[in-house]
Amino acid sequence: MGLLVANGSCIAQTSVTPYGILDIGVRPLWGMSANNAPVPSSYSTSLASGVDQTSVWGIKAQESLGGGWKALVRLEGGVNGDTGTSAKSDRLFDRHAWIALGSPYGTVALGRQPNLISDQLMLVDPLGKRFASFNPDINIAGLSNTKFGAHSFGTQYGPSGYADNFYRLDNTIKYSADVGPWQARAAYSAGEVAGNASAMSSHGVALAYQQDAWAVSGATMQLRSREDLALDAWSLGAALKLASWQFKTNFARNHADTGIAKTVSQRVSSVGVSRAIGHGLLVTAAWYGVRRAATGWRDDGFNRAFLYVEKTLGPRTTAYLEADTTTWLADAAGQTAGQPNDRHGSGLTLGLKQKF
Template identity: 50%
Template sequence: MSAFSPTVSAQSNVVLYGIADLGIHYSNGLNASNAPTASNSTTALSSGINNTSRWGIKGQETLGNDMSALFQLEGGLNIDTGGSAKSDKLFDRIAFVGLKTSAGVLTAGRQATILSDAISPVDPLGMRFASFNPNINVTALSNTAFGTHAFGMQYGTSGYNDNYYRLDNMLKFTSDFGPVTTRVSYSFGEVAGNTSALSTVGAGLSYQQDGLAISGAYMKLKNSASFSLDAYTLGAAYNFGEFTLKANYGNNKAETAINKETKESIYSGGGNLVIRPGLSLTAAYYRVRRDSTGFTSDGFDRVVAYLEQEMSKRSTLYVELDSTKWNGNATGTTGTQANKSNGYGFTLGLMHKF
């Protein structure tokens, strides 16, 4: 305990940071929320097309003996309206406190899952366009509801149905061994009399060295009835100098009721090319397929591309293009009218980091 006594000389720093990303987005066969629609076209001013608009505060204090205390608070923003991304949570993205030692970093609070940590270095889009990126939505379980059916219930402690990308009450431990990073996590369901309900457990492993990255993770999430959602991801990336190639595979299976389940598989591949200093092109292909008891198999194929021009160290002008082909009855219906089998979009936007 003497290591934490007032006589220890501590140094601390606190940083305010964020991203403001806004673009004019035109779409056909998709509405302003990127859901399938039967209408001809939609033009909207949309936030977070490149990177999710956000603001946050983070800090770290040295405690001596190679130990530091740290914290981070981060909330999503809708720049087009000035509102918070989640009306019920000020810091919907991150809210944790932690301890850093020579053995690793232990954090506690609301955090992104180990699945998202594993996908980050190998997602072909570099985790862009969170509301539209299948690796974020389906592989990392940020928005599993599309088409004619969905999981329709909460797994883990996210607080939302069909969205389990971030979890409350989570303990996460991260440790580095040279180029290898290990991660383990557990979140408390906090359901009285049932320690299994809404709990989650996960583990991840990644390797990054000499331009090569290999990353994977597995998680088991429970709902309030202790039905399981099992998910895993595995991907790789390699840098060839001016060109980086990335690929990833994700899979999940959810028990939605007794003798009923939903299975999803996600294939992705793409890369980033530096055309010249400050100008880059990123393109990615995603293939999503879903099988569910009592429903016709469905899914979609999606291509997304970005051309980005850095205007300064903090500001980037970008053009985004996307095309989606729906498989099976994934589009569902709008009223009594069937939705289009194809959708596409175009964005001209500006992203500023502070």
């Protein structure tokens, strides 16, 4: 009998939760390919994954250690719902793979984790981090995909494992603490380059202040390449609620040394509004402007606008209609087989999202 009671106590203090999201939609495209890159003027139809929310699967675990202390684990991988493949073919858990110790004084997490700008954007991105593969706050401000047009950073900064994608970092130590309305974070990622502790490393801090009706959130980071070239990035945004309306805006900039006397600088401005209408209906509109200056290239960038209409069908199921349009500036549209791509691209998605 005593063993059964002890076992029940352990179960009550420990939890392991598998979870996932599957989001798939039918997506007609004009002037863009299935991966949303500009192409010579054309029309096509594709099946897209993760337009409303990224398709993922994962496991969360937590164990109470007493006295306000707890151990946490999270493993999460991206999924291409349209093909059933992993988002990253070289990693099972490309999004999260960390263990943490939580206490009344904050939480320390060790492993592969999103960078601090990703954390900062949770409160203030106008789209609420929807459409991660096409959202400029995630791609450009958050450093998830800095490659577009005729030029890119072309190298890896920080221990992300990929060139032009530094949104999640290996070997990361992240400290986070909530003190009243304040949320503070600091992180360091080890580059693990023999003989050079600075190369491929990253470090930064983030701070947010959140009330019921408004929030301000900012982060700054520095990342290094294997050649010890610096990439400096910062992001600052705000959110405001007025009755059933919500307004969000964010401004971000990054500057990278890409070689001897060579640099790339990028800026992102974004603004958006959302409104709940009736029962379970949410409408969101957002605009993003991206500008880039790179040594040896014309200044370029793009403007992108989104409209979302989401209908909650059940506690875990959402249907949605999404529309987007992009205008690439200067040489940002690039070329395909020597032929200039269309400077304007549009997409429309009718999708269904299920959380489990």
